[in-house]
Structure formats: C-alpha cells, structure tokens
Amino acid sequence: MKSRYEYELENGGTAFGAYAGDKLIGFGVLAHKFRGKEHDQLQIDLLYVTRNYRRQGIGSRIIEQLSKAAIEKGAKYLYISSTETESAVNFYSSCGSTITSEVDQELFEKEPYDIHLIKRL
Template sequence: MEFRWLSRKELSLLKEIDRKELVDEVYYIRNHELRLVKEYYDIDGWLESELALYTQRLESIFDRDGIIIGAFEKDHIVGLVSLESYLINGRTMKLDMLYVSHDYRHKGLGRRLVDIISQEANELGAKELYISATPVRNTVDFYLRLGAELANPPDIYLFELEPLDIHLILPI
C-alpha cells in the first residue's frame, strides 16, 4: 500500500473509491447522548451531484493549503483522507473527509489514514481532530473505537454546515 499527498489534478480520483454500503442503523443525538435508530439505506455509489460537491470541497481544501492523502493499491486509489489547513481555537484541526473503498474496509486502512493525518495535524500544532461524521453506525463506531468523543458543545459554525452529522473530537 502506498500513501501519498494528492496533486490538485488527482482530486477527481475520489470517484474511483467504491463507497457502497448497506446501512441498517444510524445515530442521532438525544439529550447529549448517542442513540441508535433503525434506518435502512442501500448506498450503491456516488451520486453525481454529491461527487461534484465533494470534489469541489477537496479543491477548496487544496487551495487553502490543506492536506489530502490518497492510499493506493497497485496504482489504484482505495482510500482518501483530507485535513483543513487552519486551527480551530488554537488546538483543533478538522478532519474533513475519510473514505475507504468497500473491499478495503475492516482491514486497518481507515485507522492508518487517520494515523497519518493525525501526525500531519500534530506537526502543524493541533492537539485534536474535529470530525463531523456521517451518522451511519459503522462510521461513528469506527471513530469511537479510535478514542473520539462527542464534541460538547460542537463547533457552532461546523454544526450549522452539517447538523445531521455526529460531531466528534479525537485527541491526537
């Protein structure tokens, strides 16, 4: 597995990550606690509108000197992680995206990408990562296993951008 910073022209490789997933539980915040709710979604891949927005988001992060790292297996991208370039409250950096292709999940790749981006953030002065996680159980549970906790309170600006997400803080 090769890990490397992506160039701006490579950001469209995001579309090659297989994001299919069967979801049967999602988290909601109720009374400042996580609550699991049965909901079913069959995520078959990228919606074109979503992919365009996420690619633009990566371009914006890149243009602000953020960090975008790809994981490659035999020259094929199988994972991606991105980090905003600025500190929040002088100690926190936002882990903006983390995607791992379907066939590479539960094999340590996500953890490896978080470890790599955590090291980069730490070198830039961060003490923790802010994560606005999709409320899917697998995603939230992944971050909780890494040691993340609910952001209490969540960052007002970031919460307004993604109010349905689960907002977490991961010490690094």
C-alpha cells in the same frame, strides 16, 4: 466550482491516499482552518475507504497520517463531523474519538445531522 478537496489543498490543507497498485482505494483530507475556543483543533474534512477495502485497517492508517500532519501543524485535537451511521461513529470511536461537548457551529449548520467528535492528539 472547486471541490472541497481542491479548496483545502490550495489553502494549506493536507491529503493522504491509500492505493492498491495504481488504484485509489481510500483517502483523507485534513482541513486548513483551526477550530475550537483555543484554536487548537483541525478538522478531518473528508475520509473515505472503498467498500471492498473496509475493515482492513486502511481508514485507521489514514487517521494516523492525518493525526501526524495535524500535530506538525500545531493542533492538539482532531475535530470530526461524522455521518450519523453507527458504523462511522464506531470507527471514529475505535480510533480514540469521543463525542464533543463543544460543537462547532459552522460545521453543525452545514451538516446538522452529523455526529461531532474530537480526538486528542
């Protein structure tokens, strides 16, 4: 079975990695499928930073790169389906995201406990 990462990259998604030397310590994946009523949203499909490297601005820099890539593809918003942890939601909020009033039904059905946010680009 293909990983989400492989699927997205093979279908036009974009990925960025953060490294400490040759060690991957964080990554982000921008999905390829446009979402929203206006088809102007691209989803952050994956975002992860290794625990020992958190709270150092790495996740924020990955979000910046994903945002630039989304703008280049024509998106006006990032759609984020975040784990419901307070730290994850606070992180996305600190990057300019807000809870969306238009939840993507497909993503909600996959992860019904996630918090759905949107970030204007």
